[in-house]
Amino acid sequence: MLSVSRILVRQLPSRIARANYSVAAPATAFAPLNSVTESDITHFATILSPSSLLSTLSPTSTSPEELDQFNNDWMGRFRGNSTTVVKPKTTQEVSEILKRCYEKRIGVVPQGGNTGLVGGSVPVNDEVILSLANMNKVRSFDPVSGILVADAGCILQSLTDYVAPHNHIMPIDLGAKGSCQIGGNVATNAGGLRLLRYGSLHGTVLGLEVVLPDGTILDQLTTLRKDNTGYDLKQLFIGAEGTLGVITAVSILTPPAPQASNNVILALPSFDKVLPLYQVVKQQLSEILSAFEFIDRTAYDLAVKHGQGRALSDEDVEGAECFVLVETSGGRREHDEEKLSHLLETLFEADKPLINTGVLSQSPAQFSSLWALREGVTEAVSKEGKAYKYDISVPLSSFKDVVDGTREHLHSRGLLHDKAVKHVLGYGHVGDGNLHLNIVADAYLPEIEDALEPYIYQVVASHRGSISAEHGIGAMKTHALHYSKDKVSIGLMKKIKEMFDPRGIMNPGKVLE
Amino acid sequence: MRPSAARLLNILVPVKRAVDYAVKIRVNPQQTGIDTNVKHSMNPFDEIAVEEAVRLRERLKDQIKSIKAVTIGPPKSIDTLRTALAMGADSAIHVEMPESAPAPEPLAVAKALRAIIEKQEGGVDLVILGKQAIDDDLGLTGQMLAGLLNWPQATFASKVDIDVAKKEATVVREIDGGGEEIRCHLPLIITTDLRLNEPRYASLPNIMKAKKKPIEKLSASDLGVDLSPILETLKVSEPPKRVGGGKVESVDELIAKLKDAGITAV
Ligand SMILES: Cc1cc2nc3c(=O)[nH]c(=O)nc-3n(C[C@H](O)[C@H](O)[C@H](O)COP(=O)(O)OP(=O)(O)OC[C@H]3O[C@@H](n4cnc5c(N)ncnc54)[C@H](O)[C@@H]3O)c2cc1C
Numbered sequence: 001m002l003s004v005s006r007i008l009v010r011q012l013p014s015r016i017a018r019a020n021y022s023v024a025a026p027a028t029a030f031a032p033l034n035s036v037t038e039s040d041i042t043h044f045a046t047i048l049s050p051s052s053l054l055s056t057l058s059p060t061s062t063s064p065e066e067l068d069q070f071n072n073d074w075m076g077r078f079r080g081n082s083t084t085v086v087k088p089k090t091t092q093e094v095s096e097i098l099k100r101c102y103e104k105r106i107g108v109v110p111q112g113g114n115t116g117l118v119g120g121s122v123p124v125n126d127e128v129i130l131s132l133a134n135m136n137k138v139r140s141f142d143p144v145s146g147i148l149v150a151d152a153g154c155i156l157q158s159l160t161d162y163v164a165p166h167n168h169i170m171p172i173d174l175g176a177k178g179s180c181q182i183g184g185n186v187a188t189n190a191g192g193l194r195l196l197r198y199g200s201l202h203g204t205v206l207g208l209e210v211v212l213p214d215g216t217i218l219d220q221l222t223t224l225r226k227d228n229t230g231y232d233l234k235q236l237f238i239g240a241e242g243t244l245g246v247i248t249a250v251s252i253l254t255p256p257a258p259q260a261s262n263n264v265i266l267a268l269p270s271f272d273k274v275l276p277l278y279q280v281v282k283q284q285l286s287e288i289l290s291a292f293e294f295i296d297r298t299a300y301d302l303a304v305k306h307g308q309g310r311a312l313s314d315e316d317v318e319g320a321e322c323f324v325l326v327e328t329s330g331g332r333r334e335h336d337e338e339k340l341s342h343l344l345e346t347l348f349e350a351d352k353p354l355i356n357t358g359v360l361s362q363s364p365a366q367f368s369s370l371w372a373l374r375e376g377v378t379e380a381v382s383k384e385g386k387a388y389k390y391d392i393s394v395p396l397s398s399f400k401d402v403v404d405g406t407r408e409h410l411h412s413r414g415l416l417h418d419k420a421v422k423h424v425l426g427y428g429h430v431g432d433g434n435l436h437l438n439i440v441a442d443a444y445l446p447e448i449e450d451a452l453e454p455y456i457y458q459v460v461a462s463h464r465g466s467i468s469a470e471h472g473i474g475a476m477k478t479h480a481l482h483y484s485k486d487k488v489s490i491g492l493m494k495k496i497k498e499m500f501d502p503r504g505i506m507n508p509g510k511v512l513e
Numbered sequence: 514m515r516p517s518a519a520r521l522l523n524i525l526v527p528v529k530r531a532v533d534y535a536v537k538i539r540v541n542p543q544q545t546g547i548d549t550n551v552k553h554s555m556n557p558f559d560e561i562a563v564e565e566a567v568r569l570r571e572r573l574k575d576q577i578k579s580i581k582a583v584t585i586g587p588p589k590s591i592d593t594l595r596t597a598l599a600m601g602a603d604s605a606i607h608v609e610m611p612e613s614a615p616a617p618e619p620l621a622v623a624k625a626l627r628a629i630i631e632k633q634e635g636g637v638d639l640v641i642l643g644k645q646a647i648d649d650d651l652g653l654t655g656q657m658l659a660g661l662l663n664w665p666q667a668t669f670a671s672k673v674d675i676d677v678a679k680k681e682a683t684v685v686r687e688i689d690g691g692g693e694e695i696r697c698h699l700p701l702i703i704t705t706d707l708r709l710n711e712p713r714y715a716s717l718p719n720i721m722k723a724k725k726k727p728i729e730k731l732s733a734s735d736l737g738v739d740l741s742p743i744l745e746t747l748k749v750s751e752p753p754k755r756v757g758g759g760k761v762e763s764v765d766e767l768i769a770k771l772k773d774a775g776i777t778a779v
Contacts, residue, residue, distance in 0.1 A: 260552075264717075310711065313713060313716070315716075316714075333552075341720075344720070355717075357718055358716065358717045359714035359715060359717070360714070360715055361714065362554060362555070362714070362715050364534075364535035364552065364554070365534075365535070370714075
């Protein structure tokens with residue numbers, strides 16, 4: 001019975017197998033992959049402790065429901081049909097599992113916190129899910145250099161907590177910090193809220209330990225800040241979304257914790273003030289500016305509606321078309337406060353004000369609450385309905401046109417109403433030119449998808465932007481890669497993939513078609 | 514005799530600068546106190562007190578004549594007053610103490626507040642203050658002040674209504690297992706509990722305005738009070754570290770361990 005349904009699944013085009021969404025079938029250049037069999041389970045059982053092996057196949061007897069959380073993605077948009085989840089505890093175990101999968105041509109999906117937003121962390125068919133959740137130990141931390149070496153499965157928040165008593169912070173921070181793993185962050189080259197200040201993971205990651213598809217362990221786990229000895233191989237795995245190998249450990253440079261942090265939310269009368277505001281803020285705050293985040297009115301209203309942080313007073317939000325959150329972090333409270341208060345005075349007393357008003361947090365509780373209004377948008381959107389998320393890089397000046405243009409486009413297709421698209425909103429990391437364009441719908445409908453794609457990708461291409469600024473390609477955008485990468489680049493990417501993963505077992509159907 | 518025209522209310526809100534609640538407290542190496550070189554902000558219960566005063570004005574409009582914040586503390590306490598002013602207090606008093614002076618105890622604070630209240634020309638009709646400060650957790654100042662002034666007190670307030678004409682307040686107090694509603698005459702001392710309200714953000718226009726609001730500076734001797742402590746702190750130490758749990762192999766072992774720990778069936 002089981003094998004019948006498995007065959008059925010494998011023969012169905014992925015469009016039907018994953019009812020919610022459609023992409024072209026996975027890589028065709030590789031020979032077809034095999035499903036996990038009972039003999040594979042027996043073999044895995046010799047590698048792993050019993051609690052590390054979950055499978056609906058005998059001799060194990062996990063119920064399919066128990067696998068749901070691994071098969072479904074965070075948005076509830078992508079669904080895999082995996083029968084088997086392995087949760088190795090050591091790099092060696094990872095290596096032995098991959099060796100088996102390589103020999104038997106079984107697809108493998110590395111999975112971190114499963115918070116990815118492009119369907120990269122769940123199988124397209126019935127690949128084995130390799131969860132890093134059991135690899136969650138800090139290997140070392142040097143409080144002098146700030147270099148942290150940790151297993152890939154460490155949750156970002158727990159690493160933040162780990163380095164905090166040593167007066168350091170993680171160079172990366174994002175709304176999913178309570179669930180996402182450092183390995184997942186590296187695999188997606190996640191950007192997040194601190195990129196403006198501390199740069200991307202391509203700079204802060206100093207070394208990686210990776211298990212290659214055939215089980216070979218690549219030890220590049222150095223803790224050197226400088227190492228110009230030929231090709232920098234680790235860079236290839238940063239942002240590869242698990243298509244080249246499984247990251248098992250990360251060495252990362254953590255910056256000293258700022259001694260003082262402040263934040264304000266500024267209410268702006270119109271979007272065209274965001275750019276000039278950014279210029280003034282950058283110039284006046286200079287080295288203490290650590291975040292400049294934008295949320296439009298719709299995003300703000302949704303965050304408030306779904307209880308993300310304490311709302312500003314009615315008076316403060318009146319007439320605001322959008323909001324900007326500015327954060328400062330620095331080494332001396334008095335110095336920072338003086339700078340910030342001078343900035344606010346200038347803004348407030350200007351002849352042609354860029355802002356209506358704003359609020360300044362007075363305590364750490366208010367500091368978190370202001371952040372929650374921005375960080376909570378992702379969650380608010382998912383509570384409001386089904387989200388189509390486009391995470392794009394476009395010139396800052398076009399943010400509003402892109403959001404409004406999309407709304408008008410949907411309107412012209414008759415799709416802007418209660419039973420189709422409820423909201424079109426924009427928020428994001430202004431400092432990085434990164435706009436999160438979200439379309440909140442009542443349900444995922446083919447009409448909506450057809451209206452959005454390729455429309456949005458064409459808009460992005462017309463601005464020479466990126467179709468994925470920080471979330472990656474995953475399964476969601478493989479077909480659209482060409483809007484941001486030319487033929488030569490895609491050709492080289494395919495060659496790299498074939499070299500690392502000649503059998504195409506690593507996260508098939510992701511990044512490259 | 515004709516009833517006199519209802520007098521407008523003057524509210525006094527004592528506020529304290531305290532180590533922020535989000536800060537991890539560390540005992541200093543000499544074990545004489547805690548490391549105070551950390552982030553401070555207004556004691557959260559006092560923030561609630563300021564918020565309540567401002568909300569009373571929003572509800573009762575002109576019937577609230579003044580909201581004055583007061584703090585007793587080192588020079589940096591002025592930040593706390595600025596926050597109160599930005600939230601909506603009209604003016605403030607800073608009873609300044611030297612940076613190095615030990616923190617005053619509740620009785621001394623209550624005596625200083627009494628002296629301040631007696632100095633206020635228009636009088637004070639209502640004092641709203643936190644039920645306790647989160648640094649020493651004593652929870653005494655409001656009650657002592659009521660005793661010294663011989664005023665009624667409504668402690669641990671979770672709801673406050675004022676009838677200015679009748680000079681009466683109806684206050685719901687948090688008590689074990691629920692709320693207790695009491696009615697008191699003004700002048701009155703109210704101490705705030707957590708659920709009374711949620712303090713607002715300070716908005717930029719109000720922060721700007723706060724910079725121009727008056728802050729009167731006084732010293733302990735101006736008030737004729739002695740702020741030096743009467744209690745002597747012998748030693749401050751951290752609570753013993755919690756030891757992690759262990760796993761037992763069998764029920765018998767569990768029972769044996771419980772017995773060892775002195776836990777027996779009743
Ligand atoms: C509320 C919320 C806010 C977010 N905010 C941001 C943001 O501000 N900026 C941003 O860039 N992203 C953001 N994201 C998306 C972001 O990509 C992920 O949250 C995070 O980086 C993924 O980590 P994860 O451990 O959950 O990985 P998963 O979702 O489990 O996996 C993501 C991808 O990485 C691969 N992968 C995971 N672990 C490994 C590993 N050890 N080795 C190899 N491959 C691996 C998976 O196969 C998959 O392709 C947000 C997501 C949510 C839900």
